[in-house]
Amino acid sequence: MIDFLRGSVAHLENEYVVLDVQGVGYRVFCPNPYAFAKTEGPVVIYIHHHVREDAILLFGFATREEQQLFRKLIDVSGIGPRVALGILGGGTPAHVVTAIYQENITFLTKLPGIGKKTAQRMILDLKDKLDGIGSLGMVTGLFAEPVVEEGEGSYWGEAREALKALGYTDAELDKVWSRMKKDAKPDESADILMKRALQLLFAG
Template identity: 70%
Template sequence: MIDFLRGQLVHIENEYIVLEVQGIGFRVFCPNPFVFGKAEGPVTVFTHHHVREDTMLLFGFPTQEEQRLFRKLIEVSGIGPRVALGILGGGSPEQVVSAIYQENISFLVKLPGIGKKTAQRMILDLKDKLDGFGGYELNTGLFAANETQPDDDSAWAEAREGLKALGYTDSELDKVWLKLKETTAAESVDVLMKRALQLLFAG
């Protein structure tokens, strides 16, 4: 199994990145490929190597925590790698774990590919398997102090720097942020970048 790759980022698409490792280009599908665009020099991508009779794919994540949660998600009946990728693209690991523990079905069904029955299975299968995950304490229902979710402004400041590194101007980003503030609650940097890029691509 390929657990991580370290190499030079050579291409970014909406669904995947291409990473060159010792002369070989690996296509790696990611929840938010553009989060890797702000990196300078070699990039480390934590991966899950998915092998079936008719396919062989690599899924990649910027942190081991996302990699671990992805692997937990695909253990749930009805959730394949593509759906798990959509879940992580639609919510931060902290938000997903919190929603599972709090049995917040209304949040889970808003994630791509998740209906009510699948949300119920996620809660049933994972609720007791996430203690300590990312600093989440099941006995309190809270994240540890150093794992608190970012507020809108601090998360956007980091996301904005990543988008500027991709070549977007201040005026373009100011317009996008006005739209995001109207429709987005507190989100992670990755989610904010993904939603901002969707708006930028849409014009």
């Protein structure tokens, strides 16, 4: 089974990245393919190799933590790989794990594809199985009232810092935020805002 791939980004779409590994293009479905848009040189994508009767699919992640949480999520009845990808696209491992520990149904049901029954099943099945995943999110006040205004502690502020770490400049981020701000919703997580921003940045 494939555990990780190292190569260069050959192509990006909304749902997947094509990774060129020594001349072979691997289509890898990711929570946020555009996170790899600014990467220069070889990248490492941690893989979940999913085999079913009619397809062999690769799901990829920027960190081991995302890979581990994905594998826990797909063990929950009613959560398939696509829904698990949506969960990781809508919240960081820290946010998702903390919500499960805190039995925060409100947060979980805001994630794509998750209704109340599935959220309850996630808590029941995973609450005692997530040690070591998302530990950075175990902080007081993680689920304070979300805000999308720019500034320290805001969801956009968190997304902005992550984008700066990818190499984007303040000028680029100010420009893209001015385009996004009018449509931003209070319940959009930093990951959702980051994904929208990357799509706009990648499109120019």
